[in-house]
Amino acid sequence: MAAPAGGGGDVSAARPILALEAVSKRFGGLSVIQELSFEVLPGERVALIGPNGAGKTTAFNLITGVYPVDAGRILLDGEDITRLPARKRIRAGLARTFQNIRLLQHLTVLENVMVAQYARHPSLAGMLQPVNLLRGNRWQREARAALGEAGLAQYAEEATGSLPYGIQKRIELVRALLARPRILLLDEPAAGLNPAETEALAAQLAAISGSGVTLLVVEHDMHFIGAFCRRVVVLNFGCKIAECDCDAVGDDPRVRAAYLGADTELAAAHA
Secondary structure (H helix, E strand, O other): OOOOOOOOOOOOOOOOOEEEEEEEEEEOOEEEEEEEEEEEOOOOEEEEEOOOOOOHHHHHHHHOOOOOOOEEEEEEOOEEOOOOOHHHHHHHOEEEOOOOOOOOOOOEHHHHHHHHHHHHOOOHHHHHOOOOOOOOOHHHHHHHHHHHHOOOHHHOOOEHHHOOHHHHHHHHHHHHHOOOOOEEEEEOOOOOOOHHHHHHHHHHHHHHHHOOOEEEEEOOOHHHHHHHOOEEEEEEOOEEEEEEEHHHHHHOHHHHHHHHOOOHHHHHHOO
């Protein structure tokens, strides 16, 4: 894979750009996240991994404000955002993509990416910009430039729903970037992509990381993770069971047990 492993910037800063402190979440009688704590430093590329049902997407939903936190704190660049509404977290510098594409299929590609700019300018004038009711539309120029940088300029006027899945995934990424995030959460960005599309995505993400945006990635493709990220946080049943460099994750018996299964004695030994 073309993208180099490791961080895309200086990760020596003392203060994390994102920190979870003993975060917990329950749905009725089911505990889905249990006292989860980890940090992401500015410029890092960190993977959040685990088996299906481990709580990865729920963790993303707590970080971005889709779900309220039951206990613990979430800090963005040292500021407590635990009770901050989702729209204000976006303005504070937090953006995400989704496992299932959430583009507006009936709009053009250009219109889709322009919608994200409203997060930065929540006003009446801002509402009119995406639908092209104002002359001298600087948002449109900015959106076209972003599509061009991602190698997607030729699709600007196309109906989004008519485009291949891999192209739509990359468009969603451009839309998230137009919110001007400092940290970008990617929920299974390579899922459903063929090798060529994965290679193009990796190059796009490397460029994003190189521009100074911190990346937190949920992904099942361990080849992609190993080539792109330096550090992993591993969840199982809502608990953090490991946090280490990518090249060491397979050495942890708790991780092997979570992914491959283990007999009762081994599972108990590493509980």
